[in-house]
Amino acid sequence: xxxxxxxxxxxxxxxxxxxxxxxxxxxxxxxxxxxxxxxxxxxxxxxxxxxxxxxxxxxxxxxxxxxxxxxxxxxxxxxxxxxxxxxxxxxxxxxxxxxxxxxxxxxxxxxxxxxxxxxxxxxxxxxxxxxxxxxxxxxxxxxxxxxxxxxxxxxxxxxxxxxx
Ligand code: PNS
Numbered sequence: 001x002x003x004x005x006x007x008x009x010x011x012x013x014x015x016x017x018x019x020x021x022x023x024x025x026x027x028x029x030x031x032x033x034x035x036x037x038x039x040x041x042x043x044x045x046x047x048x049x050x051x052x053x054x055x056x057x058x059x060x061x062x063x064x065x066x067x068x069x070x071x072x073x074x075x076x077x078x079x080x081x082x083x084x085x086x087x088x089x090x091x092x093x094x095x096x097x098x099x100x101x102x103x104x105x106x107x108x109x110x111x112x113x114x115x116x117x118x119x120x121x122x123x124x125x126x127x128x129x130x131x132x133x134x135x136x137x138x139x140x141x142x143x144x145x146x147x148x149x150x151x152x153x154x155x156x157x158x159x160x161x162x163x164x
Contacts, residue, residue: 001029001030002028002029002030002084002085003028003029003030003031003032003081003082003083003084003085004024004027004028004030004031004032004083004084004085004086004087004116005031005032005033005034005074005077005078005081005083005085005086005087006020006021006024006031006032006033006034006086006087006088007034007035007036007070007074007077007086008033008034008035008036009035009036009044009051009129010033010035010036010051010054010055010129011044011045011046011051011129011133012045012046012051012054012129012132012133012146012150012153012154013051013054013055013058013129013146013147013149013150014124014127014128014129014132014145014146014147014150015124015127015144015145015146015147016089016091016120016121016124016125016127016128017089018058018059018147019089019120019121019124020087020089020118020120021033021059021062021065022062023118024087024118025062025063025064025065028064028085028087029064030064030066031064031065031066031087032065032066032067032068032081032083033055033059033065033066033067033068034068034069034070034074034077035048035051035052035055035067035068035069035070036048036069036070036071037069037070037071038071039071045133045157046153046157048069050153051069052067052068052069053149054147054149054150054153055067057147057149058147058149058150068081073109074086074106075106075109075110075113076109076110078106078110078112078113079110079112083113084112084113084114085113085114085115085116086103086106086113086114086115086116087116087117087118088102088103088115088116088117088118089117089118089119089120090117090118090119090120091120091124091125091126091128092125096117099115099117102115103115127145132145132146132150132154133154136154136155136158137158139158142154
């Protein structure tokens with residue numbers, strides 16, 4: 001049985017992430033979507049519980065998909081949950097350069113782990129959480145870019161901050 005982990009910030013999950021989750025879940029027996037919890041970083045719009053809640057809501061009907069959060073090194077987390085495959089999505093060459101470096105380092109830190117890449121579907125290749133947040137901040141519609149749970153959370157957040 002192959003247990004794969006799809007790690008990320010997911011701040012918030014967007015349709016490109018969901019596409020990777022769906023496709024990876026068809027390849028691996030068990031897929032854990034692992035949301036990075038980094039208390040030192042205040043760069044996130046949503047805290048880890050909010051990001052996990054969005055992912056949970058979106059993947060609740062997907063067979064073999066679990067959601068978890070992790071802190072520290074991904075290589076150590078992989079050992080803890082006895083997973084052997086890391087799944088990453090690739091949108092462009094710029095992603096590849098960063099991911100190649102991480103794949104080499106993760107393999108050095110945990111030689112039992114292989115990183116696999118899934119090319120993001122063309123229709124989502126221009127979507128990033130950063131751009132989604134930027135668009136939502138100005139009140140524009142992001143319903144073509146993110147699942148409903150993320151859209152509701154973004155609207156709630158920006159209505160609250162703009163009102164306050
Ligand atoms: O969605 P992101 O922000 O591109 O995801 C990056 C993530 C979470 C996969 C990466 O930052 C990570 O693995 N962080 C955990 C810390 C770690 O293991 N760093 C060394 C990687 S070589």
